[in-house]
Amino acid sequence: MRLRIVDAFTDRPFAGNPAGVLLLDDGFPPDPWMRRVAAEVNLSETAFAHPLPPGGGDADWALRWFTPTAEVDMCGHATLATAHVLASAGLATGPVRFGARCGILTADAAEDGAITLDFPTSTLTQVEPAPEVSAALGAAIRSVHDTSEHVGDLVVELADERTVRELAPDLHALRGYARRGIIVTAPAEDRSRGYDFVSRGFFPAVGIDEDPVTGSAHTALAPFWAARLGRTELVGLQGGIRQGLVTVRLRGDRTLLTGHAVTVIDGELLARP
Helix, strand or coil: CEEEEEEECCCCCCCCEEEEEEECCCCCCCHHHHHHHHHHHCCCCEEEEEECCCCCCCCCEEEEEECCCCEECCCHHHHHHHHHHHHHCCCCCCCEEEEECCEEEEEEECCCCCEEEEEECCCEEEECCCHHHHHHHCCCCCEEEEECCCCCEEEEECCCHHHHHHCCCCHHHHCCCCCCEEEEEEECCCHHHCCCEEEEEEEHHHCEEEECCCCCCHHHHHHHHHHHHCCCEEEEEEECCCEEEEEEEEECCEEEEEECEEEEEEEECCCCC
16 A cells, blocks of 8 residues: 655645545454554644545545544645645646535645645634643733634744744643644734734643644635735645745635645555554
8 A cells, every 4th residue: 555745734844744645445444453554653633535436425535534643624734745745646736626524625736736725614603711721831822712613723923023933832731721722823923924814732631742734724824814814815824843834815715725745655555453
């Protein structure tokens, strides 16, 4: 079985967010086996996809994602990585429709290699910040918003870009304050650098200390920053040591996420289900 490692939301190797991609011939193997593969790959997400019968429904491929410890409802960077593999291998031309736990997701590859994902926009509900979250982050909080069911993150607004970049949170203390993770964000210090806002994502509850570039979180960051900056097309920079760019376009109840991807490892998985 062919297993690829793809760096997503970047146009060069060893940047962006790496994801495992395993294309299956027919149907999903047992869940315990997929969990073990994801734990072995040991990246924030490994995507498993198999083709669906042509003309048989709303989707072309079935898609699932696993962290090293849990299955997740929605993942942007591993979907981008899967679409990149399908396009690179000649297995898909034009838009690809994925059937996932969060509904139908579409990926469309352009001639220059950029891939645009069509995801549901997350809802945002402002909540009172827990003092313990501020203490665990080690930074003052401006606002906190809870996100929709499939995202399950807390979006935490901090004072400025420097605070986000220098953050060194107590990850153990952050466990239990969000269904999935904590996304910290702030406006860009200098938008002439090519991005409008910055973010970092911490997911200790699902076995990920820091996720370099979280595509699904941008379905919440897009409406958050669109409301503050007055524009529906924005660019986000996410990450600490590894970074990547996500171009977002807010289209009401859908958010378009655009980025590049690069395959860095292409090998064989010998342990079959």
